[in-house]
Amino acid sequence: MKMEANAFIGLLIIEGAYKSSDELVSELWSLNNGRTIFRSVMSEKRCKILFRFCRFDVSSTRAAKIKCDKLTAFRDFWTMFQTNSRNLHKPSAFLTVDEQLVST
Numbered sequence: 001m002k003m004e005a006n007a008f009i010g011l012l013i014i015e016g017a018y019k020s021s022d023e024l025v026s027e028l029w030s031l032n033n034g035r036t037i038f039r040s041v042m043s044e045k046r047c048k049i050l051f052r053f054c055r056f057d058v059s060s061t062r063a064a065k066i067k068c069d070k071l072t073a074f075r076d077f078w079t080m081f082q083t084n085s086r087n088l089h090k091p092s093a094f095l096t097v098d099e100q101l102v103s104t
Contacts, residue, residue, distance in 0.1 A: 007041050008050045014038075025051075 028034050029044035065072035
């Protein structure tokens with residue numbers, strides 16, 4: 001379960017890195033135009049199931065929060081992810097910064 005959750009979150013991150021948010025999910029898994037990484041990690045059907053049941057916020061407070069923060073449904077998770085990333089990955093003298101995150 002934890003491995004599947006990590007894989008799912010990884011696909012969401014890769015989708016963002018590829019700037020694929022406007023693409024249909026079916027296009028990401030397409031044999032013709034899709035990306036191999038998506039098909040390699042999990043089936044399109046399983047990803048849709050996980051996405052449908054994924055909730056990162058409390059629905060009773062969503063309406064009030066969304067007026068001032070459009071990321072409200074994901075904000076708590078995103079903040080926790082950023083904090084954990086900073087705590088786990090400390091830059092050192094061997095850090096390399098590159099402008100291109102994903103090859104094209």
